[in-house]
Amino acid sequence: MERKPSSLVYKGWCIFSKDLKSELRNRYAINALLMFAVTTLVAVNFAVGQFGLGEKLLAALFWIVVFFSALSGLAQTFIKEEETKTASTLKLVTSPNSIYLGKLTFNIALLLTLEVVIVPLFFLLSNVGGANLLLFFTVLILASLGLAAATTLIAAIVSKAAVKGALFAALSFPILLPLLVTAIRGTELSFRGEVFMSGFSELKILLSYLVVMITVSLMLFDFVWSE
Amino acid sequence: MSTAQIKISGLSKSFDGRDVFADITEAVSQGECLVITGPNGSGKTTLLRIMAGLLRAGEGSVEYFLGNSVIQRQGLRRKLSLVSQDLALYDELTALENLHFLSRIQDCHFSEEELVEKLSKFGLTDRGNDLVGSFSSGMKQRLKYLHALLKEPKFLLLDEPTANLDEEGVRLVDEIIKSQKRDAIVVLATNEGSELNYGEKTLQLGL
Numbered sequence: 097m098e099r100k101p102s103s104l105v106y107k108g109w110c111i112f113s114k115d116l117k118s119e120l121r122n123r124y125a126i127n128a129l130l131m132f133a134v135t136t137l138v139a140v141n142f143a144v145g146q147f148g149l150g151e152k153l154l155a156a157l158f159w160i161v162v163f164f165s166a167l168s169g170l171a172q173t174f175i176k177e178e179e180t181k182t183a184s185t186l187k188l189v190t191s192p193n194s195i196y197l198g199k200l201t202f203n204i205a206l207l208l209t210l211e212v213v214i215v216p217l218f219f220l221l222s223n224v225g226g227a228n229l230l231l232f233f234t235v236l237i238l239a240s241l242g243l244a245a246a247t248t249l250i251a252a253i254v255s256k257a258a259v260k261g262a263l264f265a266a267l268s269f270p271i272l273l274p275l276l277v278t279a280i281r282g283t284e285l286s287f288r289g290e291v292f293m294s295g296f297s298e299l300k301i302l303l304s305y306l307v308v309m310i311t312v313s314l315m316l317f318d319f320v321w322s323e
Numbered sequence: 324m325s326t327a328q329i330k331i332s333g334l335s336k337s338f339d340g341r342d343v344f345a346d347i348t349e350a351v352s353q354g355e356c357l358v359i360t361g362p363n364g365s366g367k368t369t370l371l372r373i374m375a376g377l378l379r380a381g382e383g384s385v386e387y388f389l390g391n392s393v394i395q396r397q398g399l400r401r402k403l404s405l406v407s408q409d410l411a412l413y414d415e416l417t418a419l420e421n422l423h424f425l426s427r428i429q430d431c432h433f434s435e436e437e438l439v440e441k442l443s444k445f446g447l448t449d450r451g452n453d454l455v456g457s458f459s460s461g462m463k464q465r466l467k468y469l470h471a472l473l474k475e476p477k478f479l480l481l482d483e484p485t486a487n488l489d490e491e492g493v494r495l496v497d498e499i500i501k502s503q504k505r506d507a508i509v510v511l512a513t514n515e516g517s518e519l520n521y522g523e524k525t526l527q528l529g530l
Contacts, residue, residue, distance in 0.1 A: 098432040107428050114424045118415045181411035184377050188405060190428045191397065322379070 104194050111190075111198025115173060116205065124176060125206055129169030133214045136161045141221040154222055155283035159276055161218075163243070165210055170203045170247040171264050174255035183255070192318040196248065200313075203244040203251075211240065224287050231295045232286035238302035239279035245309040246271050252320050275305050325390030327353040327402075327477045327508050329374070334383035336369055343369050344528055347383070351508050351524060353477075356500065358522030359512040365529025367512035368409065371480050374510065375405040387478060399478075401429060404471035406464075407482035414456030418447060418466055421455055426473050433473070445469045446491060460487040468499060479503050481511040484518065 102110075119125060140157055149157070177183040186195060215236070218224075247268060254263045282298035334347040343366035351357045359367050372378040374385050376396060387394040387403070394402060412421045422438050433441075442451050445465045455463060464487045471479065484500070485493045500521055503509050511518060519525065 099430055100432055101430050102427070110424060110428045114413070114416065114420075117420065118413065121415045180414065181409060182413055184372075185410045185412065185425070187377055188375060188403075188410070189400060189425055191400070194428070 104191070104197060107190050107194035108197030108201060111186075111195060112201040112205070115198065115202040119202075119206075125169045125172035126209060128172065129165050129206060129210045130213060132168045133161055133165040133210055134217065136164065137214055137217055137221065149222070151224075151287035152280075152284045154224060155280045155287055157222075158218055158283060159239075159280050161214065162207075162211070162240075163272065163276055165214075166207060166243055166247055167265055167268055169206060169210075170244065171251035171254060171260065173199050173202055173248075174251040175260055178255040187321065192321045193314055195321065196252070196313055196317040199252075200244060200248045200310075203248050204241060207240045207244050211236065226289040228286045228289050228292060231290070231292050232283060234292075234299060235279055235282035235286060235295065235302065238299060238306060239275060239282070242275045242302060242306040242309055243272065245306060245313060246275065249309070249313040249317065249320065252317065275302070278302055278305070325392075328388040329357075329478065329508055329510070330386045330388070331374075332384050332386070334370070334373065334385065335381045336366065336373060336378070337381050347526070347528075349524065349526055351510065353506070353508055354504060355523040356504050356509040356511065356521045357524045357526060358519055359510065359526045359528060360514060360519060361528030362514075367528060368407065368482055370528070371405065371407065371482050371510065371512050372409070375403060375480055377405075389477065401474060402477040403480065404474065404476040404478070405480040405482070406467050406471045406484065407480075408486060409482070410467065412455050412463065412466055412470065415454065417452050417454055418442060418458075419451040421466065422470060422473065425470050429474050431474050441469055441473075445495065461489055461492055464488055465492060465495065468496070472499065472503075476503075477507045479507055479509045481509065481513075483513055483515075484511050485513075485515060 140161070174183075177186060250264060250267045250271065253267065254260045257263045278298050278301045282295045282302065285295045285298070329351045331347055331349045335345040336343045347370070349357065359370055361367055369378065373380050376399065387399055389402075413424070416424065419435065419438055419442075422433070422441075426433055439451055442448065445468065447462060447465060447469075450458070450462070455466065458466065481500075484496050488496060500509055500511070504521075509521070511521065513519070
């Protein structure tokens with residue numbers, strides 16, 4: 097045996113790799129995310145298809161699909177650890193912050209996988225012509241990172257509760273509302289084909305939200321995860 | 324080499340206003356085994372979980388020492404192992420994947436050959452590449468012992484140590500407890516008459 101102190105990032109990476117391996121074997125979270133996203137997107141498209149929605153409504157619909165898909169899948173990573181009694185094993189072997197980093201990376205990977213599927217599908221179904229794709233993808237990436245950072249912390253809180261689904265939605269809504277509103281505004285600007293700098297204030301808010309959420313999570317996770 | 328010691332001082336715990344146990348004080352030194360016993364619901368598992376840092380105590384404290392210095396929580400993770408029915412390994416990973424993951428995350432690095440050899444010693448020859456979900460409860464228990472001993476703990480906490488094990492498994496646990504008592508502290512919670520004999524000290528709960 098070789099004893100070699102590893103960094104927080106390395107331990108986070110070990111947890112991410114373990115979660116990814118588990119997910120590839122049983123598709124516990126990705127199925128929930130994808131099924132919800134694709135069916136909602138297709139249903140919405142059939143319902144409003146003939147009305148030719150404006151950019152504001154399209155942006156709102158896009159983020160509603162991403163938001164509710166995230167609520168249905170991103171909590172699974174912690175809930176599964178609690179339900180299978182592996183949460184205590186994890187608590188005994190590593191620091192809370194490495195667990196948060198690993199779970200956050202896994203949730204980011206899940207969300208990006210979801211977006212790889214739903215973004216092309218959304219553009220295909222909703223006739224968004226002349227969009228500023230650079231602005232759209234910058235908003236998408238920053239908002240997704242913020243969404244993953246917040247839902248990872250909330251998932252750790254609700255994983256110990258009896259009514260997980262309801263509590264997850266109730267806690268997520270107020271915390272994610274500023275992110276959601278800003279992401280919708282930035283996406284609307286991109287759908288209108290506005291220049292990149294016109295969305296600068298939205299990008300600043302999204303970046304600030306991300307930094308605050310990760311900092312707060314790293315400070316609070318120990319208390320959330322301890323008991 | 325610094326000797327290990329555990330000091331439990333005035334430890335109490337209650338759930339929803341009901342006292343599980345109150346004012347427990349005990350000290351255990353290296354080479355000793357503390358046996359916690361008592362009827363169902365007397366708080367044996369709760370006490371072990373508090374000692375492992377998985378639960379907060381209501382009042383009082385548990386301190387771990389190496390020599391004269393107190394071991395902080397971060398350092399304790401490298402020196403303490405708990406084997407319990409309440410702790411599971413990952414069913415969707417193989418035995419070797421579980422051991423690789425859990426050892427790396429604890430700063431212990433083993434080669435594949437070393438882990439395969441350890442699996443053989445624990446009666447799990449040729450099962451390294453099988454999913455843990457396909458293991459019987461006794462095999463899972465053996466794997467938990469192997470995981471617990473990987474980091475060569477100074478403090479080994481065992482909750483019902485021989486539950487789910489066959490005769491050979493019970494012999495294996497007997498060897499583990501006897502060898503751990505030489506270099507470490509063993510704390511075990513049990514109601515099995517034969518396991519009470521391991522203890523230099525006995526803590527009776529629920530009196």
